[in-house]
Amino acid sequence: MQKIDIIGAGPxxxxxxxxxxxxxxxxxxxxxxxxxxxxxxxxxxxxHGNILxxxxxxxxxxxxxxxxxxxxxxxxxxxxxxxxxxxxxxxxYSLSRQMxxxxxxxxxxxxxxxxxxxxxxxxxxxxxxxxxLVLLADGARSQFRDAHAxxxxxxxxxxxxxxxxxxxxxxxxxxxxxxxxxxxxxxVLHGYPYAAxxxxxxxxxxxxxxxxxxxxxxxxxxxxxxxxRTFEQTLQGRALQLPNMxxxxxxxxxxxxxxxxxxxxxxxxxxxxxGDAARTAHFSIGSGTRxxxxxxxxxxxxxxxxxxxxxxDTALQRYAExxxxxxxxxxxxxxxxxxxxxxxxxxxHWPVHELGHSLLTRSEEPTADGVSRxxxxxxxxxxxxVLYLVTGEFGLxxxxxxxxxxxxxPGGQLLVAGSERAAxxxxxxxxxxxxGQAEPTAxxxxxxxxxxxxxxxxxxxxxxxxxxxxxxxxxxxxxxxERGGAARLGLxxxxxxxxxxxxxxxxxxxxxxxxxxxxxxxxxxxxxSTLRAAAPLPDTVPLTLR
Numbered sequence: 001m002q003k004i005d006i007i008g009a010g011p012x013x014x015x016x017x018x019x020x021x022x023x024x025x026x027x028x029x030x031x032x033x034x035x036x037x038x039x040x041x042x043x044x045x046x047x048h049g050n051i052l053x054x055x056x057x058x059x060x061x062x063x064x065x066x067x068x069x070x071x072x073x074x075x076x077x078x079x080x081x082x083x084x085x086x087x088x089x090x091x092x093y094s095l096s097r098q099m100x101x102x103x104x105x106x107x108x109x110x111x112x113x114x115x116x117x118x119x120x121x122x123x124x125x126x127x128x129x130x131x132x133l134v135l136l137a138d139g140a141r142s143q144f145r146d147a148h149a150x151x152x153x154x155x156x157x158x159x160x161x162x163x164x165x166x167x168x169x170x171x172x173x174x175x176x177x178x179x180x181x182x183x184x185x186x187x188v189l190h191g192y193p194y195a196a197x198x199x200x201x202x203x204x205x206x207x208x209x210x211x212x213x214x215x216x217x218x219x220x221x222x223x224x225x226x227x228x229r230t231f232e233q234t235l236q237g238r239a240l241q242l243p244n245m246x247x248x249x250x251x252x253x254x255x256x257x258x259x260x261x262x263x264x265x266x267x268x269x270x271x272x273x274x275g276d277a278a279r280t281a282h283f284s285i286g287s288g289t290r291x292x293x294x295x296x297x298x299x300x301x302x303x304x305x306x307x308x309x310x311x312x313d314t315a316l317q318r319y320a321e322x323x324x325x326x327x328x329x330x331x332x333x334x335x336x337x338x339x340x341x342x343x344x345x346x347x348x349h350w351p352v353h354e355l356g357h358s359l360l361t362r363s364e365e366p367t368a369d370g371v372s373r374x375x376x377x378x379x380x381x382x383x384x385x386v387l388y389l390v391t392g393e394f395g396l397x398x399x400x401x402x403x404x405x406x407x408x409x410p411g412g413q414l415l416v417a418g419s420e421r422a423a424x425x426x427x428x429x430x431x432x433x434x435x436g437q438a439e440p441t442a443x444x445x446x447x448x449x450x451x452x453x454x455x456x457x458x459x460x461x462x463x464x465x466x467x468x469x470x471x472x473x474x475x476x477x478x479x480x481x482e483r484g485g486a487a488r489l490g491l492x493x494x495x496x497x498x499x500x501x502x503x504x505x506x507x508x509x510x511x512x513x514x515x516x517x518x519x520x521x522x523x524x525x526x527x528x529s530t531l532r533a534a535a536p537l538p539d540t541v542p543l544t545l546r
Contacts, residue, residue, distance in 0.1 A: 001027050001306065003131030007121050007144055009033035010040070011097070012275035012292025013137030014104035019058060019300035021111045028131070029113045034120035034138075037105070042097035043167050043243065044194025046073075046286035049091060051293050058297070062107045069103075070095045071193055075174035078356035079234060080348075085356025092175065094194040097289070123147035124266055133312065134271045135299075137292070140257055142277040152273065153260035161342055162210040162251040163283065164203045166224070170238040172199045177359055178234045179344065184216065185209025186345050189231050190284060201240055202283060203227055204341060210251050220249045254338070256280055256331065262320035265313070272316050274299065279327045281334035284341060285363060291330060298322050333363035361451070385411030386473045387449075387466040406447060413447050413469055415462060421450040 004020055006013045009031050021029040047070065056063030070093040078085040108115065121127050122143045127134065136144050145152050171193035178189040185208060191201040205213065217223040220242055228240045242249065257280040264271040275292030302319040306312050340362035347355055386409065406412050416424050425448070429439050440448075449465065462474045 001132040001312070003028040003030065003129075004133045004135065005121075005127060005131045006031045006135045006137055007127075007142075008136070008138035008275070008277070009035075009101070009105070009115060009117075010137060010139065010275065010292065011045070011100055011104065011289050012296055013135065014101065014108055015293050016135055016137065016274060016296035016299060017113045018062070018104060018108050018111060019296055020303065021108070021113045022059065023300055023304065025112070029108075030131070031108070031113060031115045032119045032121045032127075033115065033117055035117070037115075037117050038098075038102075040098050040101045041243075043165060044094050044192060044198070044200035045097045045100065045289045046192065047093045047095070047293075048290055049093070051290060052093060054293070054297055058300075059107065062103065065103050065107075066095070066100070069099060071171070071195070073175050073192060076360055077174040077176050078352065078359050079176065079178040080350075080352040080355050083352030085353050085360075086174065087356075087360050092192075092286075094192055096194055096198075100289075124269060124271065130269050132268065132270065133316075134269055135274050136271060136277045137274040138277055140255075140276040140280045142273075145259070145273060145277050148264060148271070151261060151264040155258050155260075156255050157258075158253055158255040159282075159338060159342065160207055160253075161204055161338075162207050162253055163205075164210075164242075164249065164251050166201045166203060166227070166240045166242055168199050168201055168235050168238045168240050169197055170199055170236050171195065171197055172234070176234050177356075178231050179348065179355070180230050181348060182209070182213075182230055184212040186348060187213075187227070187230055188341060188344060189234060191234065201231075201235075203240075204284075206342075206345075207253075214249060214251070223249055254280075254282060256282070256335070258327075258331070262324060263313075263316045270312055270316055272299070272319065278323070279331065281327075281330050282338040284337045285330070285334050287330055287334065291327070294326070295319075295323055336363045385409050385413075385471050386475050387413050387415055387462060387469065387471050388475050389415045389462045390417065406444065411471070413449060413466075413471065415449040415451060415465060417451055421448075424448070424450050 001024065004017075004024075004027060006017050006029065013031060017029050017031050020027070052063070052067060052070070055066050073092040073094055076087045105115065120143075121138075124130060124134065124144075124147075136142055138144055145154060168191075172191050173193075176189065176191040178191070180187050180189075185206055187209065188204045189201055190204065191199050193199045213223060213226065217226050224240050224242055228235060228238075231240070257276070257278075259273055259278055262273045262278055274295045276288060278295065279291070281287045281291065299319045302315040302322075303312075304310075306315050340359065347358065350358070388406070406414060425440070425445060428448075433439065451465075466472075466474050
């Protein structure tokens with residue numbers, strides 16, 4: 001390739017420019033940005049550890065610059081009705097978007113990337129002397145993508161809630177979710193620190209509530225003052241501010257973008273989508289910048305062999321397939337998160353710890369499209385049915401044995417802890433075949449739920465999940481014999497004693513270790529590395545809803 005054009009000087013476009021220029025020193029890399037330098041929009045952004053590691057591995061200078069400037073967020077907090085629910089051991093990293101962009105600009109210029117400021121490219125026809133490859137990184141409202149909609153086939157889904165980007169001159173102690181009931185309706189603050197004295201604050205409300213608030217306040221200044229009073233505790237007495245107060249209040253409506261195709265060929269040019277131009281994910285999971293940077297990394301890897309043993313079309317198709325698969329998973333989680341906040345009014349009467357745990361695990365609920373519809377179709381018999389929670393070292397392999405429980409409980413549901421849904425389904429089919437049992441049907445799989453919720457919170461999560469499904473309670477099916485494990489899972493004393501009894505019985509009868517663990521005596525036998533059910537499931541102690 002002789003030339004690469006990149007439309008958009010956001011984090012994704014600039015990172016792609018840096019990677020491709022370093023990969024191909026003899027290739028012209030030109031970035032076209034419609035704004036002038038220093039006019040980048042945005043406040044703080046959230047990054048994950050794998051992105052920081054990628055920065056260091058791909059460009060040590062840039063990686064160190066970022067590592068020296070990020071703020072570490074190791075706690076998530078939910079505030080509700082004067083109470084606080086906090087969760088630790090979450091490691092996120094934040095910094096100013098403008099700082100990230102400026103550091104990328106400096107590194108790009110140092111590597112010989114050309115950046116054309118104030119240059120708005122709306123279509124391939126308007127791009128003079130287009131390169132062999134054109135990357136569209138011009139955001140969710142990409143004019144270029146929409147000009148070629150017949151090829152990329154974008155679709156858009158708008159959501160009812162409105163949101164407003166604000167900031168405060170205070171560094172929050174954690175990633176904050178503050179849920180407040182106001183005269184206008186429920187208001188939610190999503191906030192996080194990104195500098196020593198600055199935090200981002202996204203305010204989310206229903207369309208009706210946002211309209212009432214705007215009409216009542218009448219001016220941007222009055223609206224900012226009203227919201228500052230609403231979230232006074234979280235703001236520690238500081239004021240919420242609008243980034244461009246003079247331009248009025250611009251409540252935004254989020255919409256999900258999906259593109260059926262990510263790559264276009266027209267004449268000698270190839271065009272590929274990157275970042276929000278390719279897809280969007282609801283802001284509540286903080287994945288926009290992370291996805292764009294990930295796109296740049298995968299694209300650079302895919303193009304590595306072009307010109308030697310890989311042709312450009314094959315490389316771009318590989319990039320598109322990999323990132324579209326990732327996008328499906330992320331958008332599924334984002335959809336669950338968005339739905340949680342759009343239904344927040346129905347949860348405001350919950351106690352703070354129940355609401356907080358539900359919020360922090362909102363994207364861990366089942367993601368198969370048919371699950372919620374199947375649950376809605378269950379009749380009133382579910383009132384006496386339960387949720388069967390499967391845990392333990394062999395929970396994934398043993399889950400197929402719970403079929404007997406579901407067969408005797410038509411309204412029952414199964415929750416498997418510790419893995420991805422696809423992996424659970426694959427393991428269930430394999431275990432059923434090995435045991436000579438009928439494989440799970442689509443109807444049965446519609447009753448399967450999967451969570452990667454943290455172990456210490458599983459009991460609480462299961463209770464909440466059972467309640468949301470209209471079930472009467474939870475039965476915990478634990479497959480493992482590690483002594484002391486019950487206490488670490490946070491089980492109540494009755495179930496802990498029951499598991500300890502089973503542990504002791506298994507310890508006395510154990511005979512065959514599999515993959516470093518011992519099995520319940522008499523419950524399973526081993527055939528190679530595969531488990532076979534040798535007896536019915538043991539009785540368990542029901543965990544009743546409070």
